[in-house]
Each structure stands twice: as C-alpha cells, then as structure tokens.
Amino acid sequence: MAQPPAPPAAKAETKGPPADREPQMSVTRHSGTFGGQRVNYTATAGEIFLRADNGTPRAAIYFTSYIAEPRNPNRPVTFLFNGGPGSGSVWLHMGAFGPRRVAIPSNGTDDGAPPYPIVPNPDSLLDVTDLVFIDPVGTGFSHALGDTNPQDFWGVTADARSIAQFIRQWLNDNGRWNSPKFLGGESYGTTRTAAVVNQLEGAFNDVALNGLILISTVLDFGAGADTPGNEMTHVLNLPSMAATALYHGRAQASSVEAFVEEARRWATGPYLHALVQGTALPQEERAGIRRDLARFTGLSEDYLERADLRVTPSRFYRELLRDRGLSVGRLDSRYTGRDYDSAGEEPDNDPSFYGIDAGYTAAVNQHIREVLGFRTDRSYVTIGPVGPWDWRLGQGRDSDAYLNVAPYIGRALRENSGLRVFVGQGYYDFATPFFAAEYSLSRTGMPRDRIQYRYYGSGHMMYVRDDDRVALSRDVRAFIQGR
Incomplete structure (x- = not known):
C-alpha cells in the first residue's frame, strides 16, 4: 500500500546547471x-x-x-x-x-x-x-x-x-x-x-x-507495509481484494459498496483475530476463516491454505485470473494484462500503468x-x-x-x-x-x-x-x- 514502485536506480546529479540566470x-x-x-x-x-x-x-x-x-x-x-x-x-x-x-x-x-x-x-x-x-x-x-x-x-x-x-x-x-x-x-x-x-x-x-x-x-x-510479520497489511488490503474479485466476477454481492463494507467488518473482526493468533490458530477456526477468505478474495481455499491465509497484493494480482492467463493491475485492478507466461508468481508489469x-x-x-x-x-x-x-x-x-x-x-x-x-x-x-x-x-x-x-x-x-x-x-x- 506504500508508494508506487521506485523507478530504476540512477546516479544522481552531483552538480546542477549554472545558477547565473533568471527564472524562465x-x-x-x-x-x-x-x-x-x-x-x-x-x-x-x-x-x-x-x-x-x-x-x-x-x-x-x-x-x-x-x-x-x-x-x-x-x-x-x-x-x-x-x-x-x-x-x-x-x-x-x-x-x-x-x-x-x-x-x-x-x-x-x-x-x-x-x-x-x-x-x-x-x-x-x-x-x-x-x-x-x-x-x-x-x-x-x-x-x-x-x-x-x-x-x-x-x-x-x-x-x-x-x-x-x-x-x-x-x-x-x-x-x-x-x-x-x-x-x-x-x-x-x-x-x-x-x-x-x-x-x-x-x-x-x-x-x-x-x-x-x-x-x-x-x-x-x-501499518500497510507488505512485509512478513505485519498482519495489519492483510487486514487493510482485504476490502480492495473483495472489490476486485467482485468486479472480475469471482465474487457475488448486491453492490461493491455493500461487499466492501462486509469485508471491512470481517477483516477487523474474525480475520484479524485469526491472524494475531499465528500458529496457535485452532483448526476449526482456521477452516472457517479460510472459507470466508475465499468468498471475499475469489481465490481457492487450497491456494489460501498454502499461503497460510495471508495473500500479498502482488500474489493476488497474478492468482485471481490465472486460469484466464491474465494479471490484474496494481494502480487500478480493473485493468488486465498478459504476462510472458502463466506460471509466474507475480505480474511482469502493471497493466494499469503502462496502459496510460x-x-x-x-x-x-x-x-x-x-x-x-x-x-x-x-x-x-x-x-x-x-x-x-x-x-x-x-x-x-x-x-x-x-x-x-x-x-x-x-x-x-x-x-x-x-x-x-x-x-x-x-x-x-x-x-x-x-x-x-x-x-x-x-x-x-x-x-x-x-x-x-x-x-x-x-x-x-x-x-x-x-x-x-x-x-x-x-x-x-x-x-x-x-x-
């Protein structure tokens, strides 16, 4: 959720153009x-x-x-x-x-x-x-x-x-x-x-x-750092995943407003409670969380189990429409793009940036x-x-x-x-x-x-x-x- 990806590193100028001129x-x-x-x-x-x-x-x-x-x-x-x-x-x-x-x-x-x-x-x-x-x-x-x-x-x-x-x-x-x-x-x-x-x-x-x-x-x-050990990032990204899954037909709801509100409440309630338990999460509670997480994200329970109920955005972009051979955008997940192949864990690029x-x-x-x-x-x-x-x-x-x-x-x-x-x-x-x-x-x-x-x-x-x-x-x- 932080700033857009940094551009390729470049050596900074150590000396600017001459200052002996008037502003243009x-x-x-x-x-x-x-x-x-x-x-x-x-x-x-x-x-x-x-x-x-x-x-x-x-x-x-x-x-x-x-x-x-x-x-x-x-x-x-x-x-x-x-x-x-x-x-x-x-x-x-x-x-x-x-x-x-x-x-x-x-x-x-x-x-x-x-x-x-x-x-x-x-x-x-x-x-x-x-x-x-x-x-x-x-x-x-x-x-x-x-x-x-x-x-x-x-x-x-x-x-x-x-x-x-x-x-x-x-x-x-x-x-x-x-x-x-x-x-x-x-x-x-x-x-x-x-x-x-x-x-x-x-x-x-x-x-x-x-x-x-x-x-x-x-x-x-x-709070939004996508780094291992930070559980809040999964909570804060969940409503955006729900909106995206609904947009691409991988979830069902009466409206995006209603679905993201449901996602907000679930993310700060049962989901956060499960995440902070870590490896101590009881299996029965884990199964219920996995089922609901699949409903909100449009991802399979099998994939969510292998991800330990924690899906980073970059993985989500690639996994949501993998069966269609598509990735969704980061800046705007309405956009889709095709990568070099369909086996990658993350997209090759952001179609919502190169598209504009x-x-x-x-x-x-x-x-x-x-x-x-x-x-x-x-x-x-x-x-x-x-x-x-x-x-x-x-x-x-x-x-x-x-x-x-x-x-x-x-x-x-x-x-x-x-x-x-x-x-x-x-x-x-x-x-x-x-x-x-x-x-x-x-x-x-x-x-x-x-x-x-x-x-x-x-x-x-x-x-x-x-x-x-x-x-x-x-x-x-x-x-x-x-x-």
Whole structure:
C-alpha cells in the first residue's frame, strides 16, 4: 500500500546547471468553460528559484498556474502535486483539474499510440479556485542549480521544506497571503501534503490552510507495509481484494459498496483475530476463516491454505485470473494484462500503468511547450529516479522505524479550527488501499467531524474513468465552496 514502485536506480546529479540566470517564465491568456461558468484566465508556465539564506539559488521549481481574471486577492488558491516520490504533477494537471486534459480510454484499456486527444476540460476547478501545479526537485522540469546536490531535497522532510518554501515565495510574488488556501496531492502527494502542512502550520510564522485534498491516500506506511510479520497489511488490503474479485466476477454481492463494507467488518473482526493468533490458530477456526477468505478474495481455499491465509497484493494480482492467463493491475485492478507466461508468481508489469503513461507524457509536453509557450531543452520527468529517499522524520529510532505522517494532519486539525480534509479513494486501488486511508485517519487525535470521504468506481487515478472524473470534480468543488 506504500508508494508506487521506485523507478530504476540512477546516479544522481552531483552538480546542477549554472545558477547565473533568471527564472524562465511564459505568460499566456486563455478562456474556457469550467463547472458551467465561462472563465478568463492567465496561465503561467515558469520557475521559482529556491534560495539559500545568502541569496544563492539552490533549485529551480517548475510550476504551472492558472489564475482567473480579473484577479481577486480573496479568491481561493489551490496548490497541487503528485507523488512517487519522483512524479511530476502531470497526472492531476492533465488528467483531473487542469483546463485541458488528455482523453485516454475510460474503460480500463490501453491508451495505444499517438496522437492522443487533448481536449478542453470542463471538470477543471478554475470556476471556484485558482490553481498552482508544482513539480518538486527532480520531477517535471524542476532541478537543482549550481553546486547544490539534488539529494538535498530528496526526503520526506527536506522535500516538504522545499515545497513550503515555494508556496511562501509564490504567495509573496502574487500578493495572495490572505487568500483561502487549499493544499492537495495524490498518492505520495498525500504524504507530502501532511509533511508540508507540518512545515506551513507547525511554526510561529505559519501559513494557515483552509483545506487538505487527499487523493489516493498513503499516510501510515508502517501499518500497510507488505512485509512478513505485519498482519495489519492483510487486514487493510482485504476490502480492495473483495472489490476486485467482485468486479472480475469471482465474487457475488448486491453492490461493491455493500461487499466492501462486509469485508471491512470481517477483516477487523474474525480475520484479524485469526491472524494475531499465528500458529496457535485452532483448526476449526482456521477452516472457517479460510472459507470466508475465499468468498471475499475469489481465490481457492487450497491456494489460501498454502499461503497460510495471508495473500500479498502482488500474489493476488497474478492468482485471481490465472486460469484466464491474465494479471490484474496494481494502480487500478480493473485493468488486465498478459504476462510472458502463466506460471509466474507475480505480474511482469502493471497493466494499469503502462496502459496510460504514454498519453500523459505526450499531453503534458504538448500543452506546456506549445500551448503555454514554455521553452526548455530539459525533458519533462513524469516519474523519475529521485533517491535514495530519506524516509526519516527526525524523531529518533522508534518513530523512524514506524513511518506515519498522519499525526501531522491530526495536529493541524486540532490547532486550526478552520481546516478540513477531503479524502478521495478508488475501490480498485492497491497502491493506496481505501481501507488503509480510513485506518490512518481514524487514530487517536483525529477530529473526524472535519474529515470527509468520497469513493469512486476505479483505481488510483480515478479521473481516468470519465464518470469518476466528473464526480471527483463535483466533490472537490463542493469541498472548496463549503469553506
């Protein structure tokens, strides 16, 4: 349930491009209809330099902003990024909330070869908020400058500090300190959101926020770690397995909502009780658990017995439809793919990623370079090799051994009475399972009355499905307007 698989390791740059230049900037003007309203807006594709205390530029952060005209300093502004870590903001930008999007198949099939339709996006949020899409160092066009090592920015806390510094600088440059502010991300971007709110609101010169937008949430990496000995991961993945088995006809239920609710209750009750008994589990109880587990997962009792009632997601992707010669996707288990042969324990690749990546890569480059007029020789990094990533939160051995940034959100909610949280989850997402998000945000210290959940009939990137993109846009729009 943690971050998407790391890209192949690559040797990090030890020295960035020269810092003796000005930030690049391209400003263009446009008009479109969003949320049923005609909006004139200014698009800025550009860089902000992050500087050391002595003024030396350390990194160029690329961003794309869309500001409604005439400008209103009291209008909401929403800062958005994706995850990885190592992912540019292309996915939320060109798939969900930007004024134009790439139209890839909505039914969980491969996006094929170019040209890909790049179309106006009436589901953009520009009718209710200005938008700033941010690419952290090592993603998009963002990079270290001069003698700065990019690894200085590659860690939970270091990354969050850089994004918080960017936000403060953008507010300075645009005169938006008193605007309602929303912060959001997808996947590791939700981890980043929690870490950034800690940087923005955790000090005396704080930047107060109105809302956090968490899309495909991962906060508690300890509970969801797919590692031997961690029983909670099996509990937290079980409802996603049930939804997937139902989608592919390997389970029976009146609706996905009813089935996953039944799975939630069974997973935290009889299943968890059985798992924590380990090898002391009585045979009679074991037989009942095995029978029910088969009903929820669509896997055979024989396979579940051989797996000791503990099926990791990677095995589930391969085993569910093995008799059809298919694997199901990790990011979106509606997708299926064919592997080299049918004997493998795990899939060769994730069909729900290679089924969409080409279209998004083409779209973001076409849009930024040709429509917005940003010129650079750099390649846009959609998902790049940032690392090694420093996962420590700096609180000592015990805290760093169990990585969980959810307490940052709990503290922000307790100390900012105007802060609210939106959580959007896909039923068919194994990268960041919906039950794990619920678990992490239901712990001690979380004011649950200011956390709202919405669910969608797709996976990690729910906006690739047309109906879910419309619903996500409607839900986030209502969240922003509900301030």
